[in-house]
Amino acid sequence: MPPTMSRMGDVLAGFHAAWEFESDSVLIRFERGIRTPRLYQTLGERRIPHEAIAAVTLSPGKRGTVVLHAVPRPGADPLMEAAAGQLKDGCDPYRLVLPAERETLAEYYADELRAQLPSDDGGPPDRYLVPAPEAPLQFKAYDGKASFDGKLVSFRWFWTGASSAKWKAGDQSFAVTDLSGIEWRSPEVFEGHLRLLRRDSPVAQPAQADQDPAAVVFGLGYGPVHESLPFAASILAAIRASRPPALTCDGVGATPASAVRRDPADIAERIRHLGELHQAGLLTDEEFTTKKTELLAEL
Numbered sequence: 001m002p003p004t005m006s007r008m009g010d011v012l013a014g015f016h017a018a019w020e021f022e023s024d025s026v027l028i029r030f031e032r033g034i035r036t037p038r039l040y041q042t043l044g045e046r047r048i049p050h051e052a053i054a055a056v057t058l059s060p061g062k063r064g065t066v067v068l069h070a071v072p073r074p075g076a077d078p079l080m081e082a083a084a085g086q087l088k089d090g091c092d093p094y095r096l097v098l099p100a101e102r103e104t105l106a107e108y109y110a111d112e113l114r115a116q117l118p119s120d121d122g123g124p125p126d127r128y129l130v131p132a133p134e135a136p137l138q139f140k141a142y143d144g145k146a147s148f149d150g151k152l153v154s155f156r157w158f159w160t161g162a163s164s165a166k167w168k169a170g171d172q173s174f175a176v177t178d179l180s181g182i183e184w185r186s187p188e189v190f191e192g193h194l195r196l197l198r199r200d201s202p203v204a205q206p207a208q209a210d211q212d213p214a215a216v217v218f219g220l221g222y223g224p225v226h227e228s229l230p231f232a233a234s235i236l237a238a239i240r241a242s243r244p245p246a247l248t249c250d251g252v253g254a255t256p257a258s259a260v261r262r263d264p265a266d267i268a269e270r271i272r273h274l275g276e277l278h279q280a281g282l283l284t285d286e287e288f289t290t291k292k293t294e295l296l297a298e299l
Contacts, residue, residue: 010109012068012096012106014068015097015098016033016035016036016037017029017031017040017093017096018031019096019109021109021112024049025048026047026050026053026113027045027046027048028048028093029045030043030044030045030093037091038224038225038226039087039093039225039229040091040093041226042133042227042230043079043093043133043230046093046130047131048072048077048094049129050113050116050118051073051076051117051125052072052076052077052125052130053070053071053072054073054074055070055071055114055117056068056069056070056071056110056113056114056117057071057110058103060100061100064100065097065098065099066098066099066100066103067095067096067097067098068096068109068110069094069096070113071094073125074124075124075125075128076124076128076129077129077130078132078233079130079133079229079230080094081233081236082182082184082229082236083184086185086188086189087229091225127241128236128237128240131237132233132236132237133234134234135148135150135234135238137231137234139223139224139228140222140223141161141217141218141222141223142158142216142217142218142220142223143157143158143161143162143163143210143216144156144166144216145158146216146231148231148234148238150234151176151238152173152176153173153176153196154171154172154173154174155171155172155214157170157171161217165211165212165213166210167274168287168291170213176235176239176242179197179198179199179235180198180199180239181239182194182195182196182197182235182236182239183195183215184229184232185209185218186225187222187224187225187228188225191209192219193209193215193217193223194215194216194231195212195214196214197214198214271292271296274288274291274292
């Protein structure tokens, strides 16, 4: 007879992961083998509170396997909210694949886990119940480098990939307090990208991500799932945890991210690239002069 779940530390090992059942949560430890999905390796381990699980299923898998699936509660996990149903089954961190001969044991643990779940989920939670990957995080997209330090999301454009619209706008920094959400489109599909959704933006964001300075695009191996999805999840968690910036005594808000001073070497490099765009006819004389003045003012 299998041990009862009331004894903390019961472990069910499958392919690429092992689930440790505890009194109030499931600790998922992912393997780091060559065949383990890279997203699993990046995550390392995740603790899923029972209140973050909506249901538990057990179903036949492929090639003589069974799949134990803890269905996440909507709004409980920033990683799954950012993924928005785009993860392939083989990369879903809530699925545990086991040999078919372990079906009876898996069914036992599935029943035990169901018994631990809240009887009424009460709708979407007001906070994330599963921790997001911790900042700082960064990755290379096709048209730029994205970085996040926990408070600011920054995009630095690549000369070889960024559109002229992004070069005209310049490198970007966004405070999480100025964001309302993110839009992640998997790099495994056409037109994959990470777009920041700005709060109270006076100008509508371009429909195409390659023209939007608040977005980076994926492609040709850039922005892979195991790098860009945890990045997106971390931003979502920071947005939810943030509060409106406090006003000073004269009613003026904190200094916006765009006013952060840049490295003089970066400014010089940007001006050089702007000059190349100008010579190529992609910038008018007025646009070049205006942007150059703006960059020099940031020194």
